[in-house]
Amino acid sequence: MTTNPATRGAEATAESALRLLEGGNARLVTLFGSVDPDGAKRVHYIVDVNREYRSISVPVTGALPSATRISPAAAWHERELHEQYGIEIDGHPDLRPLFSHAADYRFLQVQGVGVCELPVGPVHAGIIEPGHFRFSVMGDSVLHLEPRLFYTHKGTEKLFEGAGIMNGQALAESVSGDNCFAHAVAYCQSVENAFGISVPPRGRAIRLLGLELERMMAHIGDVGALCGDVGCAVPAAYNSRIKESLLQASARFFGTRYWRGIAIPGGVRRDISTEDARAFGKVVAHAAADFAEMAQLILDTPSVQNRFEETGVLSNKIARDLGAVGPVARSSGVRIDVRRDHPYGHYRNITIEIPHFPQGDVLARARMRIEETRISARLIQEMLNGLAAGIHRTPVPREGSAEGFSAVESPRGELLYWIRIGNGRIIRCHIKSPSFQNWPCLPFAVDGNISADFPLINKSFNLSYSGCDR
Amino acid sequence: MIFDFVNRSLRSPSVLVSVEELIANSQGSRMPDVRSEVLTATIARRVVEACGLSALAIEDADGRMTLSLDYGKCTGCGECIEAGEGAFLLAESVSCGVSRQSLIRRWDVEGRAEILTCEEELSASAREIRSIVGRALNIRQVDGGSCNGCEAEIGALSNPYYDLERFGIHFVASPKHADMLLVTGPITSNMAEAVKRTYEATPAPKLVVAVGACGCSGGIFAASSAVSGSVDAVIPVDAYIPGCPPTPAMLLTGILRTLRRR
Numbered sequence: 001m002t003t004n005p006a007t008r009g010a011e012a013t014a015e016s017a018l019r020l021l022e023g024g025n026a027r028l029v030t031l032f033g034s035v036d037p038d039g040a041k042r043v044h045y046i047v048d049v050n051r052e053y054r055s056i057s058v059p060v061t062g063a064l065p066s067a068t069r070i071s072p073a074a075a076w077h078e079r080e081l082h083e084q085y086g087i088e089i090d091g092h093p094d095l096r097p098l099f100s101h102a103a104d105y106r107f108l109q110v111q112g113v114g115v116c117e118l119p120v121g122p123v124h125a126g127i128i129e130p131g132h133f134r135f136s137v138m139g140d141s142v143l144h145l146e147p148r149l150f151y152t153h154k155g156t157e158k159l160f161e162g163a164g165i166m167n168g169q170a171l172a173e174s175v176s177g178d179n180c181f182a183h184a185v186a187y188c189q190s191v192e193n194a195f196g197i198s199v200p201p202r203g204r205a206i207r208l209l210g211l212e213l214e215r216m217m218a219h220i221g222d223v224g225a226l227c228g229d230v231g232c233a234v235p236a237a238y239n240s241r242i243k244e245s246l247l248q249a250s251a252r253f254f255g256t257r258y259w260r261g262i263a264i265p266g267g268v269r270r271d272i273s274t275e276d277a278r279a280f281g282k283v284v285a286h287a288a289a290d291f292a293e294m295a296q297l298i299l300d301t302p303s304v305q306n307r308f309e310e311t312g313v314l315s316n317k318i319a320r321d322l323g324a325v326g327p328v329a330r331s332s333g334v335r336i337d338v339r340r341d342h343p344y345g346h347y348r349n350i351t352i353e354i355p356h357f358p359q360g361d362v363l364a365r366a367r368m369r370i371e372e373t374r375i376s377a378r379l380i381q382e383m384l385n386g387l388a389a390g391i392h393r394t395p396v397p398r399e400g401s402a403e404g405f406s407a408v409e410s411p412r413g414e415l416l417y418w419i420r421i422g423n424g425r426i427i428r429c430h431i432k433s434p435s436f437q438n439w440p441c442l443p444f445a446v447d448g449n450i451s452a453d454f455p456l457i458n459k460s461f462n463l464s465y466s467g468c469d470r
Numbered sequence: 471m472i473f474d475f476v477n478r479s480l481r482s483p484s485v486l487v488s489v490e491e492l493i494a495n496s497q498g499s500r501m502p503d504v505r506s507e508v509l510t511a512t513i514a515r516r517v518v519e520a521c522g523l524s525a526l527a528i529e530d531a532d533g534r535m536t537l538s539l540d541y542g543k544c545t546g547c548g549e550c551i552e553a554g555e556g557a558f559l560l561a562e563s564v565s566c567g568v569s570r571q572s573l574i575r576r577w578d579v580e581g582r583a584e585i586l587t588c589e590e591e592l593s594a595s596a597r598e599i600r601s602i603v604g605r606a607l608n609i610r611q612v613d614g615g616s617c618n619g620c621e622a623e624i625g626a627l628s629n630p631y632y633d634l635e636r637f638g639i640h641f642v643a644s645p646k647h648a649d650m651l652l653v654t655g656p657i658t659s660n661m662a663e664a665v666k667r668t669y670e671a672t673p674a675p676k677l678v679v680a681v682g683a684c685g686c687s688g689g690i691f692a693a694s695s696a697v698s699g700s701v702d703a704v705i706p707v708d709a710y711i712p713g714c715p716p717t718p719a720m721l722l723t724g725i726l727r728t729l730r731r732r
Contacts, residue, residue, distance in 0.1 A: 099660075099696075101660050122660075122661065122664050123612060123613075123645075123664050123668050125643035125644070126641075126643070127611045127613075127621050127624050127625045127641060128613070128621065129613050129616070129618055129621065130613050130614075130615070130661055130664065150660060151615065151658065151660045151661050151664070152613070152615045152616070152617075152658055152660075152661070153615075153658055153659075153660055153696050154615060154656060154658055154691045154694055154696050154697055155691075155694040155695055155696030155697070156691075156694075158694065158695075158696075159690075159691065159693065159694050167522050170522065170545065170547050170690060171690055174545075174617045174619070174684075174689075174690050174691070174714075175617060176617060176618060177616065177617035177618040177619025177620070177621070177622060177715065178618050178619065178622045180617075180619065232475075234475035234476060234479055235475055237479075237629070237630060238475070238478070238479055238630075240625075240626070240628070240629035240630070241485060241629055241630045241631065243629070244485075244626060244629045244630075244631050245485075247626070248498075248631075251497065251498035251717075255498070255500065255560070256498065256500055257498050257623075257717065258619065258622070258715070260500065260546070260714070261500055261546065261547055261548050269548070293478065294475075294478065297474050297475055297478065464618060465618070466615075466616065466617045466618050
């Protein structure tokens with residue numbers, strides 16, 4: 001959707017944005033800065049009010065009143081704003097830098113007899129992304145965890161600037177490599193919204209296929225990895241096999257394992273024949289049935305139940321306060337999903353089942369992924385059975401200036417791209433990744449658990465470092 | 471309960487991919503190849519224009535027009551294939567586990583033929599490691615700031631299709647146990663020090679393999695002020711595996727090729 005002109009102009013102030021957040025049913029989606037052509041700084045608030053995105057853009061003249069006091073979900077966004085735009089934030093409790101890693105960074109210290117500090121990372125023991133965790137432990141128990149991230153910060157938002165609008169999706173695909181299709185689609189939709197372009201039905205359908213397949217692959221992989229973390233090696237190996245079968249089907253029918261190079265502003269670059277669609281559907285159906293059977297065995301295993309249940313609880317209150325999104329939020333009883341709340345593309349034409357669990361523990365997050373895999377597989381079948389005919393791509397003007405944003409429900413949750421275009425080139429691109437919002441939730445789920453359960457809890461959140469760090 | 475899992479697994483046929491199918495197979499990587507017999511100067515200029523990452527370039531060698539394709543920079547975006555009027559197609563095989571120079575191929579445009587270079591020698595450290603470890607190789611994977619795409623594919627090497635352990639290769643948790651570091655990039659400014667220290671913590675003889683377009687050249691992030699660049703901008707590198715991301719087959723080919731086991 002394009003920015004509502006009614007919220008721009010003289011009457012929009014930071015105070016009005018904060019008042020919006022104070023009312024019930026308001027959730028801060030993102031908050032970021034931009035610079036006008038005349039050099040004036042501007043802050044943009046995007047707030048979800050009763051399932052409607054409101055965008056408020058405010059010129060910055062002096063210090064900004066902190067939104068964090070009203071909504072703690074704003075804490076990291078305002079730290080970023082302060083660090084990258086040099087804007088003073090009045091009343092923010094913690095303005096330590098996120099991106100620049102100075103040696104004198106002060107971790108929160110837990111003091112007392114018997115308290116030990118355990119530093120872990122940035123280089124981790126497995127095949128995973130880098131980040132630093134500082135545990136304060138007493139015996140086996142974690143008293144406090146403080147993550148320090150942004151080791152994979154690549155200045156991605158800055159790299160968008162100056163790129164042609166038809167090239168941005170390649171960069172979007174490299175923001176979070178295992179959710180690359182969701183990123184590419186969110187980027188493309190923001191361009192389409194800015195220019196008011198409507199993607200042909202077949203293009204929308206193929207995008208839905210890719211988005212749901214990406215969700216299936218992510219969730220199947222995650223459930224397998226959770227099993228691996230509790231020493232349940234056979235289902236871990238078996239799930240990696242199911243995931244690989246979907247990757248190979250993607251390579252066979254779409255020429256790419258992770259759906260790179262498919263999304264493009266205006267639609268998609270690949271079509272699928274009726275025959276291939278049928279064969280692809282068979283692979284997905286087989287994988288889904290296989291996974292459902294395996295998932296039931298996993299959930300019925302006492303040693304798995306013992307490790308998953310009541311481990312790493314994220315309370316509903318913390319999840320709401322910190323603006324958690326995606327499967328993490330839904331596993332703590334927060335019923336939000338962009339596909340239902342702000343439908344886009346083909347999701348406008350369908351009703352979607354949104355599972356939710358109130359417990360907030362590792363088991364809830366595992367069951368959430370199992371349920372969502374089942375639903376995604378069904379959506380893919382429905383899509384393939386009634387694949388709209390016609391073209392899959394429509395032209396996009398290479399010139400023109402506009403502004404727009406768009407969100408998709410990535411496997412990790414609400415992912416939003418906001419772009420400003422000038423003469424066919426990107427002037428500013430802001431990425432709100434679900435992991436940026438969910439990372440601050442993790443310590444609350446870890447505190448009070450034993451340190452040996454940390455890998456399991458962390459895996460159950462499955463947050464992207466690169467997506468968060470950008 | 472665990473017997474239910476085993477029983478369930480045993481009922482499914484093996485999916486193990488044969489070595490022959492994996493080696494030198496780059497299908498699914500979206501990397502391009504050139505049909506030199508239909509290459510023209512016009513096409514060469516057009517694809518160089520279309521390539522957003524300057525992986526394609528026109529060089530002038532003794533007055534003859536040469537087209538170069540640097541797989542170390544290529545992300546497989548497909549622009550050259552769209553612009554190449556049939557002279558560009560998807561590659562079946564791309565060199566992996568070779569030197570940085572060997573990732574660059576050149577074509578004599580007027581002569582419509584590839585300019586071939588000779589095979590390089592096995593490095594001293596690769597020879598030494600091969601003589602010490604024989605068929606066993608311990609790899610420590612290091613993420614120097616990647617998007618996680620390469621990690622996803624490196625992780626896939628352990629699944630039942632590729633089963634890296636059948637080659638006597640496995641991933642270890644500490645650089646101190648490693649013979650080879652498999653490093654992805656781009657190396658960000660915030661990770662440069664950690665990558666250097668990981669390298670120093672690895673006992674000699676050691677091999678470093680740079681993985682992915684970003685690891686080989688900085689890739690799509692090469693111009694960013696927040697990154698140090700390719701892996702070799704920070705630590706010495708023995709061999710390179712291109713791709714965005716490289717497929718599991720390319721990774722496996724590259725690892726074996728670095729030791730000349732294939």
